[in-house]
Amino acid sequence: MILSALLLLPFLGFIGVLLMPKTSVRSIRRIATVITGLTLILGVSLAATFQPHLTTIQFEERLAWIPQLGVFYHVGVDGLSITMVLLTTLLAFLACLASWSIMERQKEYFALYLLLEVGMLGTFVALDLFLFYVFWEVVLVPMYFLIGIWGGGRREYSAFKFFVYTLAGSLVMLLGILTLYFQAHTFDLTMLAVVGPSLDLRLQQFLFLAFFLGFAIKVPVFPFHTWLPDAHVDAPTPVSVLLAGVLLKMGSYGFLRISYPLFPHAAQWFAPAMATLGVINIVYGGFVAMAQTDFKRLVAYSSVSHMGFVLLGLSSLTPEGMNGALLQMFTHGTITGGMFLLVGVLYDRTHTRQLDAFGGLGAVVPRYTACLYVFGLASLGLPGLSGFVGEFLSLAGTFGVWPWQTAVSVLGIVAAAAYMLTVLQRVLLGPVNPRWAHMPDMTVRELISVVPLFVLVVLVGVYPLFVLSLQDAGIHALIRHVLG
Amino acid sequence: MDASPALVTTVPQLAAIPALPLSAFLLLIFAGRRLGRFSAWVAVAAMAGALTLTAWLFPLVAGGGLPQLQWQWLPASGMPWRIGLQVDPLSWTMLAVVTSVGTLIQVYAIGYMDGDPRFSRFFAYLSLFCASMLGLVLADHFLLFFACWELVGVCSYLLISFWFEKPAAANAGRKAFLTTRVGDTGLLLGILLLMASTGELGFGQLGAVRLRLLAEHREGLLTLVSVLIFFGAVGKSAQAPLHVWLPDAMEGPTPVSALIHAATMVAAGIYLVARTMPLFTPASLSVVLAVGLFTHLMAATVALTMTDLKKALAYSTISQLGLMMTALGLGAVPLAMFHLVTHAWFKALLFLGAGSVIHGTHSQELGEIRGLRRAMPWTAATFLVAALALSGAFPLSGFWSKDAILLQAREHLPWVFWALVVGATMSAGYIFRLYLRCFHGAESPRASHAHESPAVMTAPLVLLACGAATVGWLGAPFTHHAFFGWLGLHEGHEGIAWSLVALSTAIIAVGAGLAWQVSVRGRRLVPASLQPISSRLVASARARYGFDEAYSRWIIQPLLRLAQGLSTFDGVVVDGAVNGAGRLGRAIGTMKDWCDRRLVDGAVNGVAALVTNTSRAGRRLQTGHVRHYLLGAVVSTLVLILVWWR
Numbered sequence A: 001m002i003l004s005a006l007l008l009l010p011f012l013g014f015i016g017v018l019l020m021p022k023t024s025v026r027s028i029r030r031i032a033t034v035i036t037g038l039t040l041i042l043g044v045s046l047a048a049t050f051q052p053h054l055t056t057i058q059f060e061e062r063l064a065w066i067p068q069l070g071v072f073y074h075v076g077v078d079g080l081s082i083t084m085v086l087l088t089t090l091l092a093f094l095a096c097l098a099s100w101s102i103m104e105r106q107k108e109y110f111a112l113y114l115l116l117e118v119g120m121l122g123t124f125v126a127l128d129l130f131l132f133y134v135f136w137e138v139v140l141v142p143m144y145f146l147i148g149i150w151g152g153g154r155r156e157y158s159a160f161k162f163f164v165y166t167l168a169g170s171l172v173m174l175l176g177i178l179t180l181y182f183q184a185h186t187f188d189l190t191m192l193a194v195v196g197p198s199l200d201l202r203l204q205q206f207l208f209l210a211f212f213l214g215f216a217i218k219v220p221v222f223p224f225h226t227w228l229p230d231a232h233v234d235a236p237t238p239v240s241v242l243l244a245g246v247l248l249k250m251g252s253y254g255f256l257r258i259s260y261p262l263f264p265h266a267a268q269w270f271a272p273a274m275a276t277l278g279v280i281n282i283v284y285g286g287f288v289a290m291a292q293t294d295f296k297r298l299v300a301y302s303s304v305s306h307m308g309f310v311l312l313g314l315s316s317l318t319p320e321g322m323n324g325a326l327l328q329m330f331t332h333g334t335i336t337g338g339m340f341l342l343v344g345v346l347y348d349r350t351h352t353r354q355l356d357a358f359g360g361l362g363a364v365v366p367r368y369t370a371c372l373y374v375f376g377l378a379s380l381g382l383p384g385l386s387g388f389v390g391e392f393l394s395l396a397g398t399f400g401v402w403p404w405q406t407a408v409s410v411l412g413i414v415a416a417a418a419y420m421l422t423v424l425q426r427v428l429l430g431p432v433n434p435r436w437a438h439m440p441d442m443t444v445r446e447l448i449s450v451v452p453l454f455v456l457v458v459l460v461g462v463y464p465l466f467v468l469s470l471q472d473a474g475i476h477a478l479i480r481h482v483l484g
Numbered sequence B: 001m002d003a004s005p006a007l008v009t010t011v012p013q014l015a016a017i018p019a020l021p022l023s024a025f026l027l028l029i030f031a032g033r034r035l036g037r038f039s040a041w042v043a044v045a046a047m048a049g050a051l052t053l054t055a056w057l058f059p060l061v062a063g064g065g066l067p068q069l070q071w072q073w074l075p076a077s078g079m080p081w082r083i084g085l086q087v088d089p090l091s092w093t094m095l096a097v098v099t100s101v102g103t104l105i106q107v108y109a110i111g112y113m114d115g116d117p118r119f120s121r122f123f124a125y126l127s128l129f130c131a132s133m134l135g136l137v138l139a140d141h142f143l144l145f146f147a148c149w150e151l152v153g154v155c156s157y158l159l160i161s162f163w164f165e166k167p168a169a170a171n172a173g174r175k176a177f178l179t180t181r182v183g184d185t186g187l188l189l190g191i192l193l194l195m196a197s198t199g200e201l202g203f204g205q206l207g208a209v210r211l212r213l214l215a216e217h218r219e220g221l222l223t224l225v226s227v228l229i230f231f232g233a234v235g236k237s238a239q240a241p242l243h244v245w246l247p248d249a250m251e252g253p254t255p256v257s258a259l260i261h262a263a264t265m266v267a268a269g270i271y272l273v274a275r276t277m278p279l280f281t282p283a284s285l286s287v288v289l290a291v292g293l294f295t296h297l298m299a300a301t302v303a304l305t306m307t308d309l310k311k312a313l314a315y316s317t318i319s320q321l322g323l324m325m326t327a328l329g330l331g332a333v334p335l336a337m338f339h340l341v342t343h344a345w346f347k348a349l350l351f352l353g354a355g356s357v358i359h360g361t362h363s364q365e366l367g368e369i370r371g372l373r374r375a376m377p378w379t380a381a382t383f384l385v386a387a388l389a390l391s392g393a394f395p396l397s398g399f400w401s402k403d404a405i406l407l408q409a410r411e412h413l414p415w416v417f418w419a420l421v422v423g424a425t426m427s428a429g430y431i432f433r434l435y436l437r438c439f440h441g442a443e444s445p446r447a448s449h450a451h452e453s454p455a456v457m458t459a460p461l462v463l464l465a466c467g468a469a470t471v472g473w474l475g476a477p478f479t480h481h482a483f484f485g486w487l488g489l490h491e492g493h494e495g496i497a498w499s500l501v502a503l504s505t506a507i508i509a510v511g512a513g514l515a516w517q518v519s520v521r522g523r524r525l526v527p528a529s530l531q532p533i534s535s536r537l538v539a540s541a542r543a544r545y546g547f548d549e550a551y552s553r554w555i556i557q558p559l560l561r562l563a564q565g566l567s568t569f570d571g572v573v574v575d576g577a578v579n580g581a582g583r584l585g586r587a588i589g590t591m592k593d594w595c596d597r598r599l600v601d602g603a604v605n606g607v608a609a610l611v612t613n614t615s616r617a618g619r620r621l622q623t624g625h626v627r628h629y630l631l632g633a634v635v636s637t638l639v640l641i642l643v644w645w646r
Helices: A002-019 A025-049 A082-101 A106-125 A129-150 A155-184 A189-198 A201-218 A227-234 A237-262 A264-290 A295-316 A319-350 A366-379 A386-399 A403-428 A444-462 A465-483 B012-035 B038-062 B089-112 B119-138 B142-160 B167-198 B203-215 B219-236 B245-251 B254-263 B265-275 B282-305 B309-329 B333-361 B377-391 B397-412 B414-439 B455-475 B482-486 B498-520 B528-542 B544-621 B626-645
Strands: A058-066 A071-077 B008-010 B066-072 B082-086
Touching: A002 A025, A002 A058, A002 A071, A002 A082, A002 A106, A025 A082, A025 A106, A071 A106, A071 A129, A082 A106, A082 A237, A082 A319, A082 A444, A082 A465, A106 A129, A106 A237, A129 A155, A129 A189, A129 A237, A155 A189, A155 A201, A155 A227, A155 B544, A189 A237, A189 A264, A201 A237, A201 A264, A227 A237, A227 A295, A237 A264, A237 A295, A237 A319, A237 A465, A264 A295, A264 A403, A264 A465, A264 B544, A295 A319, A295 A386, A295 A403, A319 A366, A319 A386, A319 A444, A319 A465, A366 A386, A366 A403, A366 A444, A386 A403, A386 A444, A386 B167, A403 B167, A444 A465, B012 B038, B012 B066, B012 B082, B012 B119, B038 B066, B038 B089, B038 B119, B082 B119, B082 B142, B089 B119, B089 B254, B089 B265, B089 B333, B089 B455, B119 B142, B119 B254, B119 B265, B142 B167, B142 B219, B142 B245, B142 B254, B142 B265, B167 B203, B167 B219, B167 B245, B203 B219, B219 B265, B219 B282, B245 B254, B245 B309, B254 B265, B254 B309, B254 B333, B265 B309, B265 B333, B282 B309, B282 B414, B282 B528, B282 B544, B309 B333, B309 B397, B309 B414, B333 B377, B333 B397, B333 B455, B333 B482, B377 B397, B377 B414, B377 B455, B377 B498, B397 B414, B397 B455, B397 B498, B414 B498, B455 B482, B528 B544
Parallel strands: B008 B066
Antiparallel strands: A058 A071, B066 B082
8 A cells, every 4th residue: 555655645745735725935945855755765765675585576655547448557666676765755856945936836746746746646556558658658748838837948848749659659659568468368467567578579579679769769869858858957956866866867767667578578678778878968968068168067967967877777687787787777767856956046046057157156165065066076986875876787787798888988987077077177166156145055944955866876886786686686586588 | 825724724714804994984983973083993993803814814825724614694595695705825824914903093093184074984994905905804705705805895985085175086986986897897707707617716715716627728717717707816916908097096195196006905906815825826826917017017117207205105116016916927836925015015105105295395396395304203204214115125125026036037937027127227227216306306495394293193103114124034035935935835945046136126226316316416317419319208107098089089089979879879770760750640540530530530521411302302202293293203214214115
């Protein structure tokens, strides 16, 4: 029942906020914060009671929903999804705190925000393909409005682009789902994982590609990534956090939950292509990030680069590589989430994101400086901080399988150092820009939203075992399944 | 480290060695402001604690024991993901250097950094550096080693750009980080390759790995791995062609230059090669030798021409590290380590002396500081000791370490020996040039206002001077080459090689004499006919042979242009395709709209119109006059009859 509670809680919050009068902004904020906080507590207790050594589905629930079509409300978590649930509940809570700075139409904002959380969590716990698709699409709608109404810049263009692009991908995926259904006559993912591998290789390849398009746009994989910088830049800070922290992971999670277990032969067949795309993401994203002058855009392109390590790790089909990929999904969520929060802190004070508008802030705002240093260094893969572990495991697992791709991707690590150090230098070092000489340091609320991520970044960097142990058994089971 | 397991003992105190400075870091970062000046003593106490522990370990290690400590870091899924600390004679040597020199330099920094607004922050960073450096030295495994290797790099970055308001310092920090990271990618690839091909990452297993790969006739793989690892060392130890960051790193506070960029961190590359020596093949050793020797000579010529005191010392460091690499290239690990130890002492002393000069005169330009001997007697005297030690004067420490390398070269590769003699002459030349120009001659205006540094700075100078004079005796015949025996080399030369003493003295006499002639007497040594050539040579050395310009022009600018180009490509082509698809969709929509309205809807409307029009035409027929109807009936009957009749 805990998973249903997990989904129901933000949904009830959504209803509750809708019932509130528009003017009682304070109570709306409080409801949303309490709801996301309770969801986080549920998420943490879920992870705490999760049996890490079991490879079976845990906390499983199964109810008939549309029996005529064989559609079930079937949810559960295993090693592949538990860290994602944890990440989603955490970021949703922290970004909710950051949402207190939203100044207009708060009722609609928090209602849509809570609906978004339902969709995200549902995607990660759904074990029925139909249900998965429903949640997948549920995410789209609130996101569209959150960017389009509360965003900045060319928000309508960006929101529309995000919506149509993702929808186009999911329509191809829908085609795949229908094809699969008419082959297997079930939507149950555990059953499909049994039927899928016996399908003809050609069919598997077709289905893999159909799902790939849906997932690749979400990840995003080059060349389907251009919605991301636009959406990130124009979205309000908390939405950027969820966009980068959670939505991108829905794509790579799709590979782990659907593409790999259902079409294992196709997955092996496409592995070299996945590795190559991963390398392109890493290197291309890194280089394009180097050329950015807008802080948020730079972080957005760095996401493209970092998600490349996920693809690379997935392509290896080794325990190290896959563990690295899944851990990278988690750590990228925490690091980039933190980065976007920090960009937001700066933007709230200066109303600009141009990197050359800053300078010397290291002497003005010490708390902010410490945070930006840690997240920046984590993002460039410094050992001792969490970014390194995922990247290193991905590389270590992939090197034995795809040595050339891995060797080239090391270029991306140098590029990461180049753009991140440039950011740190332009923002924090150099002579103080007199315009910001009296900039206030981070407030308590801002610190509360950043510090948990800060702690996680250090903790996972020093002792990654506590996240890895949650996922390790699930990863091993998946690899055994794929390799037969 | 291939020792019998019986000697391995678990010593939990090992963790305290890096943990002490680490806790000092944490304490200072969170409570530094409240601690104020006291924060320096926290850092010093932590370092002294690590020093005590190191000394405490000595009998255990000397007795052949291998103190160690291990724990799990990642799931044990077939790969050796554990973390371990271990002390053998090699790492104990490094421990001793880092803790002893580190303690002295931190004490010195109390005086040097006095009054800095970020006083406690400085000691926090310094403590973090010491913790990472000690972790690096204690690591028994590539994984922890690499992690600490990167961490010392970050500390170096933070400390170089410590005075970050100066753009030069901020740039220098970034340059150091990026340049060493280029080398680090080599090390990372080497580690990945080693792991992928052998599954081993422990330092203790390297000997077995070598034997296995040689037995499988995979010497090429071994060479590749070792060259990749060496590339990491090239970056960290500032060897050509990645040496360009070290002179710029002098933007950092001088205690940092002494500790990180002279005595310890830059020596980590030497330690890495020494530690992984089992992986090196004759082919890769010749690469090490070539790089080391080239760096040794090239940097020495640059050091002869620098007019910035600290930059000259930086090139001297690069040159001396090149000498250690040369020793490693000759396969002589104990000799390289011995020079590492003696160099740490006298080079730290030289930098601290330079710091004292800067502290007293607020300048590091050779033209502005002259004749400081009288104003700063302690600094002058200790600097002279260090200069003599560096140039290899008998019986100071540099003599024993440098001459051991010369002897080794003479026995194995005579041409290297002669190259090293040339290098040694230049070393004596540049260091006496510095000494003479700073401390001799008439007092410059700045020098007349100079003052000797406080005791908290001169006391470490004196202690370091004692060390710089005597630490080399550990490799002297009258201690039976204790140091070499310590590192497992038992075939030392008995007795003092008097021919080498004579040669060394001659080298110093030549080098120092030339320096005296040029710097103090202002003589031109080159005949007028060769003047154009020599001045061009000097100019190119002074321009550091244009490495920076070449990198900027051929590597950095093209890469930045590539980044810019890719960004444009991303916006115009990739995103253009997306927007193009969007526009195409909209165009199709517009077209379909037209079709809908004109053709589909048009057809519907057309039918309707047809009916209306026909009915309208039909309505006209209904005139209501009988004659019209009769006419119609008659005409149509006639037409029908005609048709039928035909």
